[in-house]
Amino acid sequence: MLVIPCPHCGPRNEDEFVCWSEVVPRPADPAALSDLEWTDYVYNHANPRGWVREQWWHEHGCRRWIIVERNTLTHEVARTEPAPR
Template sequence: MLRIRCPWCGERDETEFRYGGQAVDYPADPGALTDREWADFLFVRDNPCGWWRERWVHSAGCRRWFELWRNTETDEVA
């Protein structure tokens, strides 16, 4: 089981959280994107081996969203 540290509530079991997907930066000028670029931003995500940035919500606690780094090979959380 993963142990995830909520920035507001401290370390908890992963069962208290819900995964929100890859953390991505919103486009600086979304109106300038083509339909294809916008679709890629909305629906296409990476699937790496190793460290990457994710979004989680503490659904059984403070209900706040936050980002963390997780290693997809070892499930180590930073």
């Protein structure tokens, strides 16, 4: 069971959150990408074994998006921060 310290609400149970995806910066100019580069952005994941930065949604809390740094091997949550607007 994860306890995720929401930067807006404090520590909350994982039940309240939705894990969305690892953070991948959106390409500045999608039209300039080749099909393969765009496919890589849309579908592929690093899916690392260890630390990862993810976007989570605090659905049953403040309903805001946050960034969670989490370890996929140990389930530690190192820190969270508000998602950039």
